Amino acid sequence: MPTDNHAPPQISRRTLLQYSAIASVGASPLAPRLAVAYEPSKHADIVIDCHAHLHHHSQNEWEQRDRNLIEVADRLGIDQLCCSILTPQRPATPEGFRQCNAWVADAIDRFPNRILGYCYVNPGHQAEALDEIRRCVEDRGLIGVKLYNEHRCTDPIVFPIIELAIELRVPILHHAGHMHFVPPEQPLISDGGHLAELSQRYPEAMLICAHVCGGGDWEWTIKALRHAPSVMLDLSGSVIDDGVVEMAVEVLGVDRLLFGCDMSMTAGIGRIRAAELDEEAKARILGKNMQTLLQRRAT
Numbered sequence: 001m002p003t004d005n006h007a008p009p010q011i012s013r014r015t016l017l018q019y020s021a022i023a024s025v026g027a028s029p030l031a032p033r034l035a036v037a038y039e040p041s042k043h044a045d046i047v048i049d050c051h052a053h054l055h056h057h058s059q060n061e062w063e064q065r066d067r068n069l070i071e072v073a074d075r076l077g078i079d080q081l082c083c084s085i086l087t088p089q090r091p092a093t094p095e096g097f098r099q100c101n102a103w104v105a106d107a108i109d110r111f112p113n114r115i116l117g118y119c120y121v122n123p124g125h126q127a128e129a130l131d132e133i134r135r136c137v138e139d140r141g142l143i144g145v146k147l148y149n150e151h152r153c154t155d156p157i158v159f160p161i162i163e164l165a166i167e168l169r170v171p172i173l174h175h176a177g178h179m180h181f182v183p184p185e186q187p188l189i190s191d192g193g194h195l196a197e198l199s200q201r202y203p204e205a206m207l208i209c210a211h212v213c214g215g216g217d218w219e220w221t222i223k224a225l226r227h228a229p230s231v232m233l234d235l236s237g238s239v240i241d242d243g244v245v246e247m248a249v250e251v252l253g254v255d256r257l258l259f260g261c262d263m264s265m266t267a268g269i270g271r272i273r274a275a276e277l278d279e280e281a282k283a284r285i286l287g288k289n290m291q292t293l294l295q296r297r298a299t
Protein backbone atom coordinates (compact mmCIF):
# COMPACT_ATOMS: atom_id res chain seq x y z
CA MET A 1 0.00 0.00 0.00
CA PRO A 2 1.11 3.58 -0.41
CA THR A 3 3.39 4.86 2.27
CA ASP A 4 3.03 8.49 1.31
CA ASN A 5 1.08 10.10 4.11
CA HIS A 6 0.57 13.26 2.12
CA ALA A 7 -1.21 11.56 -0.76
CA PRO A 8 -4.49 13.23 -1.55
CA PRO A 9 -7.33 10.73 -1.72
CA GLN A 10 -8.20 11.43 -5.35
CA ILE A 11 -4.78 10.18 -6.39
CA SER A 12 -4.39 7.32 -3.98
CA ARG A 13 -7.73 5.89 -5.06
CA ARG A 14 -6.23 5.21 -8.44
CA THR A 15 -3.93 2.58 -6.95
CA LEU A 16 -1.03 4.20 -8.71
CA LEU A 17 0.96 5.43 -5.78
CA GLN A 18 2.47 2.08 -4.98
CA TYR A 19 4.75 2.70 -7.91
CA SER A 20 5.58 6.29 -7.22
CA ALA A 21 8.75 5.62 -5.26
CA ILE A 22 10.39 4.02 -8.27
CA ALA A 23 8.78 6.17 -10.86
CA SER A 24 11.10 8.45 -12.70
CA VAL A 25 11.70 8.77 -16.39
CA GLY A 26 15.17 7.31 -16.13
CA ALA A 27 14.18 4.37 -13.95
CA SER A 28 11.15 3.44 -15.96
CA PRO A 29 12.52 0.51 -17.98
CA LEU A 30 13.29 -1.30 -14.72
CA ALA A 31 10.00 -0.49 -13.09
CA PRO A 32 7.18 -3.03 -12.78
CA ARG A 33 4.41 -2.82 -15.32
CA LEU A 34 1.23 -1.18 -14.21
CA ALA A 35 -1.23 -3.59 -12.70
CA VAL A 36 -4.14 -1.45 -13.82
CA ALA A 37 -4.69 0.11 -17.20
CA TYR A 38 -4.72 3.85 -17.40
CA GLU A 39 -8.21 5.23 -17.35
CA PRO A 40 -8.75 8.56 -19.04
CA SER A 41 -9.76 11.03 -16.44
CA LYS A 42 -13.44 11.13 -15.64
CA HIS A 43 -12.86 12.37 -12.14
CA ALA A 44 -13.37 16.00 -11.29
CA ASP A 45 -9.81 16.61 -10.20
CA ILE A 46 -7.74 16.45 -13.35
CA VAL A 47 -3.95 16.53 -12.98
CA ILE A 48 -2.08 18.45 -15.70
CA ASP A 49 1.70 18.81 -15.89
CA CYS A 50 2.06 22.31 -17.33
CA HIS A 51 5.73 21.84 -18.28
CA ALA A 52 6.99 18.67 -19.94
CA HIS A 53 9.24 17.79 -22.84
CA LEU A 54 9.21 15.10 -25.45
CA HIS A 55 12.51 13.96 -26.88
CA HIS A 56 14.20 15.35 -29.94
CA HIS A 57 14.37 12.66 -32.60
CA SER A 58 18.14 12.95 -32.82
CA GLN A 59 18.31 11.43 -29.33
CA ASN A 60 18.83 7.71 -28.92
CA GLU A 61 15.65 5.79 -28.17
CA TRP A 62 13.51 8.91 -28.35
CA GLU A 63 10.40 6.85 -28.97
CA GLN A 64 10.93 4.61 -25.96
CA ARG A 65 11.79 7.63 -23.83
CA ASP A 66 8.54 9.32 -24.85
CA ARG A 67 6.67 6.14 -23.91
CA ASN A 68 8.49 6.07 -20.58
CA LEU A 69 7.27 9.57 -19.86
CA ILE A 70 3.68 8.46 -20.34
CA GLU A 71 4.21 5.37 -18.18
CA VAL A 72 5.62 7.48 -15.39
CA ALA A 73 2.70 9.87 -15.71
CA ASP A 74 0.40 6.84 -15.36
CA ARG A 75 2.08 5.79 -12.16
CA LEU A 76 2.00 9.25 -10.65
CA GLY A 77 -1.61 9.94 -11.58
CA ILE A 78 -0.82 12.67 -14.11
CA ASP A 79 -3.61 12.84 -16.66
CA GLN A 80 -2.13 15.20 -19.22
CA LEU A 81 1.31 16.61 -20.02
CA CYS A 82 1.82 19.93 -21.82
CA CYS A 83 4.89 19.18 -23.91
CA SER A 84 7.33 20.91 -26.17
CA ILE A 85 10.42 19.75 -28.01
CA LEU A 86 13.38 22.12 -28.15
CA THR A 87 16.14 22.10 -30.72
CA PRO A 88 19.40 20.71 -29.31
CA GLN A 89 21.25 23.73 -30.62
CA ARG A 90 20.01 27.23 -30.02
CA PRO A 91 19.24 29.82 -31.24
CA ALA A 92 16.75 27.69 -33.11
CA THR A 93 16.39 28.05 -36.86
CA PRO A 94 12.93 28.09 -38.47
CA GLU A 95 13.60 24.61 -39.92
CA GLY A 96 14.64 23.44 -36.46
CA PHE A 97 11.57 24.68 -34.59
CA ARG A 98 9.17 23.59 -37.33
CA GLN A 99 10.55 20.07 -37.11
CA CYS A 100 10.20 20.02 -33.31
CA ASN A 101 6.58 21.15 -33.52
CA ALA A 102 5.73 18.60 -36.22
CA TRP A 103 7.03 15.89 -33.88
CA VAL A 104 4.92 17.27 -31.03
CA ALA A 105 1.88 17.11 -33.32
CA ASP A 106 2.73 13.46 -34.14
CA ALA A 107 2.98 12.68 -30.43
CA ILE A 108 -0.45 14.18 -29.82
CA ASP A 109 -1.76 11.63 -32.34
CA ARG A 110 0.18 8.79 -30.71
CA PHE A 111 -1.01 9.66 -27.21
CA PRO A 112 -4.41 11.24 -27.69
CA ASN A 113 -5.70 13.19 -24.73
CA ARG A 114 -2.47 12.56 -22.79
CA ILE A 115 -0.08 14.89 -24.63
CA LEU A 116 -0.96 18.54 -25.12
CA GLY A 117 1.47 20.54 -27.19
CA TYR A 118 3.26 23.85 -26.96
CA CYS A 119 4.56 25.41 -30.17
CA TYR A 120 8.22 26.30 -29.69
CA VAL A 121 9.61 29.18 -31.73
CA ASN A 122 12.57 31.55 -31.78
CA PRO A 123 11.06 35.07 -31.87
CA GLY A 124 14.16 36.29 -33.72
CA HIS A 125 12.77 34.68 -36.88
CA GLN A 126 9.66 36.74 -36.51
CA ALA A 127 7.68 36.07 -39.69
CA GLU A 128 8.38 32.33 -39.57
CA ALA A 129 7.59 32.20 -35.85
CA LEU A 130 4.23 33.93 -36.30
CA ASP A 131 3.28 31.64 -39.20
CA GLU A 132 4.28 28.60 -37.21
CA ILE A 133 2.30 29.56 -34.11
CA ARG A 134 -0.85 30.26 -36.10
CA ARG A 135 -0.55 26.99 -38.02
CA CYS A 136 0.21 24.94 -34.90
CA VAL A 137 -2.65 26.39 -32.86
CA GLU A 138 -5.30 26.70 -35.54
CA ASP A 139 -4.58 23.60 -37.62
CA ARG A 140 -2.76 21.19 -35.35
CA GLY A 141 -4.50 21.81 -32.05
CA LEU A 142 -1.46 22.86 -30.04
CA ILE A 143 -2.45 24.60 -26.83
CA GLY A 144 0.17 27.26 -26.31
CA VAL A 145 3.53 28.79 -27.08
CA LYS A 146 6.89 27.90 -25.55
CA LEU A 147 9.62 30.52 -25.53
CA TYR A 148 13.16 29.88 -24.40
CA ASN A 149 16.15 32.17 -23.98
CA GLU A 150 16.95 33.39 -27.47
CA HIS A 151 15.58 36.82 -26.57
CA ARG A 152 14.67 38.44 -23.29
CA CYS A 153 10.89 38.58 -23.08
CA THR A 154 10.89 42.38 -22.83
CA ASP A 155 12.74 42.73 -26.16
CA PRO A 156 10.30 44.33 -28.65
CA ILE A 157 11.12 41.57 -31.12
CA VAL A 158 9.03 39.28 -28.87
CA PHE A 159 5.96 41.55 -28.78
CA PRO A 160 4.29 40.31 -31.99
CA ILE A 161 4.47 36.76 -30.59
CA ILE A 162 2.72 37.91 -27.42
CA GLU A 163 0.10 39.76 -29.44
CA LEU A 164 -0.63 36.67 -31.53
CA ALA A 165 -0.96 34.51 -28.41
CA ILE A 166 -3.42 37.09 -27.05
CA GLU A 167 -5.40 36.93 -30.29
CA LEU A 168 -5.48 33.12 -30.21
CA ARG A 169 -6.06 33.14 -26.45
CA VAL A 170 -3.35 30.60 -25.68
CA PRO A 171 -0.81 30.66 -22.86
CA ILE A 172 2.92 31.31 -23.23
CA LEU A 173 5.24 29.18 -21.13
CA HIS A 174 8.40 31.25 -20.81
CA HIS A 175 11.72 29.78 -19.70
CA ALA A 176 12.92 31.82 -16.73
CA GLY A 177 15.48 31.94 -13.99
CA HIS A 178 17.04 34.41 -11.60
CA MET A 179 20.63 33.85 -10.68
CA HIS A 180 22.80 36.39 -8.86
CA PHE A 181 25.08 36.50 -11.87
CA VAL A 182 24.55 36.41 -15.61
CA PRO A 183 24.72 32.76 -16.61
CA PRO A 184 27.36 32.72 -19.38
CA GLU A 185 25.47 30.21 -21.48
CA GLN A 186 22.19 32.13 -21.15
CA PRO A 187 22.96 35.86 -21.33
CA LEU A 188 19.41 36.75 -22.39
CA ILE A 189 17.52 34.60 -19.92
CA SER A 190 14.31 36.22 -18.64
CA ASP A 191 13.35 36.24 -14.99
CA GLY A 192 10.18 36.85 -13.01
CA GLY A 193 10.86 40.59 -13.06
CA HIS A 194 11.00 40.66 -16.86
CA LEU A 195 7.78 38.67 -17.07
CA ALA A 196 6.14 41.06 -14.61
CA GLU A 197 7.25 43.98 -16.81
CA LEU A 198 5.90 42.26 -19.92
CA SER A 199 2.59 41.66 -18.17
CA GLN A 200 2.23 45.39 -17.52
CA ARG A 201 2.46 45.99 -21.24
CA TYR A 202 0.17 43.05 -22.04
CA PRO A 203 -2.08 42.38 -19.03
CA GLU A 204 -4.36 40.16 -21.12
CA ALA A 205 -1.52 37.78 -22.07
CA MET A 206 -1.54 34.41 -20.32
CA LEU A 207 2.10 34.32 -19.25
CA ILE A 208 3.53 31.38 -17.33
CA CYS A 209 6.87 31.91 -15.58
CA ALA A 210 8.63 28.55 -15.94
CA HIS A 211 10.10 26.24 -13.31
CA VAL A 212 10.50 28.29 -10.16
CA CYS A 213 12.20 25.23 -8.65
CA GLY A 214 14.73 25.09 -11.47
CA GLY A 215 15.54 28.73 -11.96
CA GLY A 216 17.87 29.96 -9.28
CA ASP A 217 16.58 32.16 -6.46
CA TRP A 218 12.96 31.04 -6.03
CA GLU A 219 12.21 33.48 -3.23
CA TRP A 220 13.26 36.37 -5.46
CA THR A 221 11.09 35.06 -8.30
CA ILE A 222 7.99 34.71 -6.15
CA LYS A 223 8.43 38.25 -4.81
CA ALA A 224 9.07 39.63 -8.31
CA LEU A 225 5.66 38.35 -9.41
CA ARG A 226 3.77 39.72 -6.43
CA HIS A 227 2.33 42.72 -8.31
CA ALA A 228 1.91 40.99 -11.66
CA PRO A 229 -1.47 39.34 -11.12
CA SER A 230 -1.80 37.98 -14.66
CA VAL A 231 1.44 35.97 -14.55
CA MET A 232 1.08 32.36 -13.52
CA LEU A 233 3.92 30.52 -11.79
CA ASP A 234 4.98 27.03 -12.89
CA LEU A 235 6.20 25.15 -9.80
CA SER A 236 8.34 22.64 -11.70
CA GLY A 237 12.04 21.92 -11.38
CA SER A 238 14.42 19.59 -9.63
CA VAL A 239 15.14 21.72 -6.54
CA ILE A 240 13.37 20.24 -3.54
CA ASP A 241 13.73 23.00 -0.96
CA ASP A 242 10.99 23.08 1.66
CA GLY A 243 8.47 25.87 1.66
CA VAL A 244 8.39 26.96 -1.99
CA VAL A 245 4.75 26.06 -2.54
CA GLU A 246 3.65 27.50 0.78
CA MET A 247 5.43 30.81 0.14
CA ALA A 248 4.02 30.99 -3.40
CA VAL A 249 0.51 30.46 -2.05
CA GLU A 250 1.01 33.12 0.59
CA VAL A 251 2.44 35.75 -1.76
CA LEU A 252 0.67 34.97 -5.04
CA GLY A 253 -2.41 32.99 -4.06
CA VAL A 254 -3.44 29.46 -5.00
CA ASP A 255 -5.05 30.44 -8.30
CA ARG A 256 -1.79 31.64 -9.86
CA LEU A 257 0.10 28.40 -9.33
CA LEU A 258 0.52 25.54 -11.78
CA PHE A 259 1.81 22.06 -11.10
CA GLY A 260 4.61 21.01 -13.40
CA CYS A 261 7.57 18.65 -13.45
CA ASP A 262 9.88 19.73 -16.28
CA MET A 263 10.86 16.04 -16.28
CA SER A 264 11.70 15.94 -12.54
CA MET A 265 8.66 13.80 -12.08
CA THR A 266 8.73 12.70 -8.46
CA ALA A 267 10.00 16.09 -7.27
CA GLY A 268 7.24 17.80 -9.21
CA ILE A 269 4.35 15.79 -7.85
CA GLY A 270 5.94 15.30 -4.43
CA ARG A 271 6.24 18.99 -3.65
CA ILE A 272 2.51 19.49 -4.20
CA ARG A 273 1.49 16.40 -2.24
CA ALA A 274 3.76 17.32 0.64
CA ALA A 275 2.72 20.98 0.79
CA GLU A 276 0.82 22.17 3.81
CA LEU A 277 -2.36 22.97 1.93
CA ASP A 278 -5.87 21.67 1.96
CA GLU A 279 -7.01 19.23 -0.70
CA GLU A 280 -9.01 21.80 -2.64
CA ALA A 281 -5.95 24.06 -2.96
CA LYS A 282 -3.85 21.11 -4.14
CA ALA A 283 -6.49 20.16 -6.71
CA ARG A 284 -6.45 23.68 -8.12
CA ILE A 285 -2.67 23.70 -8.41
CA LEU A 286 -2.52 20.16 -9.80
CA GLY A 287 -4.87 20.76 -12.68
CA LYS A 288 -7.86 23.02 -12.31
CA ASN A 289 -5.91 26.25 -12.74
CA MET A 290 -4.29 25.02 -15.97
CA GLN A 291 -7.65 23.75 -17.18
CA THR A 292 -9.09 27.22 -16.60
CA LEU A 293 -6.28 28.78 -18.67
CA LEU A 294 -6.80 26.30 -21.51
CA GLN A 295 -10.52 26.92 -21.55
CA ARG A 296 -9.95 30.58 -22.39
CA ARG A 297 -8.78 29.55 -25.83
CA ALA A 298 -10.41 31.13 -28.86
CA THR A 299 -12.82 28.79 -30.61
Ligand SMILES: [Zn+2]
Nearest residue numbers: 175176210211
Ligand atom coordinates in the same frame (compact mmCIF):
# COMPACT_ATOMS: atom_id res chain seq x y z
ZN1 LIG B 1 13.01 26.11 -19.15
